[in-house]
Amino acid sequence: ETKMRYFKLNICASLVLLLSSNVSSDNSMSSRLQIQIPINLYKPSGYEHQEALFGIPPYGGSIAQRLVYPIEDTTQSYQLCSDSEADSFVNPSPDQPFILLVDRGGTDCTFVSKVRRGQHLGASGVIIADDRCLCSDNSCKSEVPCQPVEPIMADDGSGSSITIPSFLMTKKDSDTIKTYIQAKQYIQAEMTWSLPSPDDRVEWSMWTSTVDPSSEIFKQEFSKAAVSFGKHAYFTPYYMIYDGTMYGCQSNTEICGNLCTNKGRYCFPDPDWDRDSGISGADVIEETLRQKCIWLHYGGDKAKSEDQGVGPKWWAYVNNFNTMCGLKKFADKTCIASAMSAALVDKALIETCITQSGGLTSDIDNSILSSELSEKSTKSIVVTPTIYVNNVVERGGITLAAVFNTICSGFAPGTQPKACQCAGQLTSSAVNLCIDNGGMPEVVRTGVSLLTVFTIIVAILVSVCIGGMVYYRKMQDDMREQVRGILAEYMPLEDMDSADKVPFIEENSNSRNGFPFYKPTVSSV
Secondary structure, three states, X not given: OHHHHHHHHHHHHHHHHHHHHOOOOOHHHHEEEEEEEOHHHOOOOOOOEEEOOOOOOOOOOEEEEEEEOOOOOOOOOOOOOOXXXXXXXXXXXXXXXXXXXXXXXXXXXXXXXXXXXXXXXOOOEXXXXXXXXXXXXXXXXXXXXXXXXXXXXOOOOOHHHOOOOEEEEOHHHHHHHHHHHHOOOOOEEEEEEOOOOOOOOEEEEEEEOOOOXXXXXXXXXXHHHHHHHHHHEEEEEEEOOEEHHHHOOOOOHHHHHHHEEOOOOEEOOOOOOOOOOOOOHHHHHHHHHHHHHHHHHHOOOOOOHHHOOOOHHHHHHHHHHHHHHOOOOOOOHHHHHHHHHHXXXXXXXXXXXXXXXXOOOOOOOOHXXXXXXXXXXXXXXXXXXXXXXXXXXXXXXXXXXXXXXXXXXXXXXXXXXXXXXXXXXXXXXXXXXXXXXXXXXXXXXXXXXXXXXXHHHHHHHHHXXXXXXXXXXXXXXXXXXXXXXHHHHXXXXXXXXXXXXXXXXXXXXXXXXXXXXXXXXXXXX
């Protein structure tokens, strides 16, 4: 237990160092913050900012709206940390979209909670004004201690419900903008997102692990979409592992125990928190190497040309493994073999790949695992799943709909594949339905076949004809009944004598128009 705690504390320490020393530089590539109105606040290079790691930015698009800051007193702040602050908000232009400016700070108030309240108020986006200066900026004045770098707008674990984007602006810039707003000056802010689009092929990658429940649903849902892109998108999976030499595991294998392979070189935390039984970190490393070998031969450089960057059999195996084996049979060789067989993966080929890369038991480097560690260090990967599209990290939730839209935004204009006709769908099920329909979105084609439509039309026509015939026959029967009734009233007249037919009328031999003429009998007085 002490060894396990030592290993995890070292991991946590390394994560803190990464977060504090590696402020993402991708913001400058994927997003831009600009003030368009008034013109004297415009900066050719845009405003320095940090982009949130939650929310769903519209890659390839922008939001340009009025910037609203509801505080007129310069001595107060609007931190939006309570429902009362949210209730007091009044949009100066009702029914008009806006970008909300709020202040950083507050007790137990995270970036996510601020943006969530802004989203509930109807904001199209949120800009958080930092309350601390950068220590390197001597011209900035602050009542709180300075900070060496701008903080990362990290997800507090509840950001999956956030759908609007948000930025963190420096204190110096936000103080200037506040003075304009408090002087009743109209401010239009523009938040823009873009992806490098060098050619007609998008390169994207996913950082995951073999025990990554957060990405299991994504892997299941995206397999069909990955195949639909074909050669237009080149995909590469990467796996999170840890360098045991950083934690002294290689020099003293007793420190890390069964968390590592290759005599302490490659490690992973115990996934089920049970060091004596269940799954070990070494089991995770072994499955990681297996899945990397499957990718190498069925989606990587050693795959068939049509499968390179697509890897349909890799997707099949990964989903089979998660469904058939999971955590209960994670290291079960029989289950693993069945998952490989169902995905049409050559087991012998993969075992050869594992051995030739350096294996897992010898005191030597494994070429595949060492390559993963090197790539992880280059990207400074901290959490999984993490997705990069054209070398820009995907912000917001990792869902089929979000990642699919981002990939389609990464193509150069006019080079999007047919599958991108399904971009813009709001749900993962709508994207897959559109792909099944050959690129026809659900709003255009709902899955009803032409045969079904034809059958419905014929059924309606037949129903109308039958109804018409029934109505016609009913009318005929009603007319016959009326005629019979009329005849029944006059038929008794044929059996009466002429004198008895009509009282007080005598028959005259004269006739009119061929009919007997009767005249009234006049009585004498």
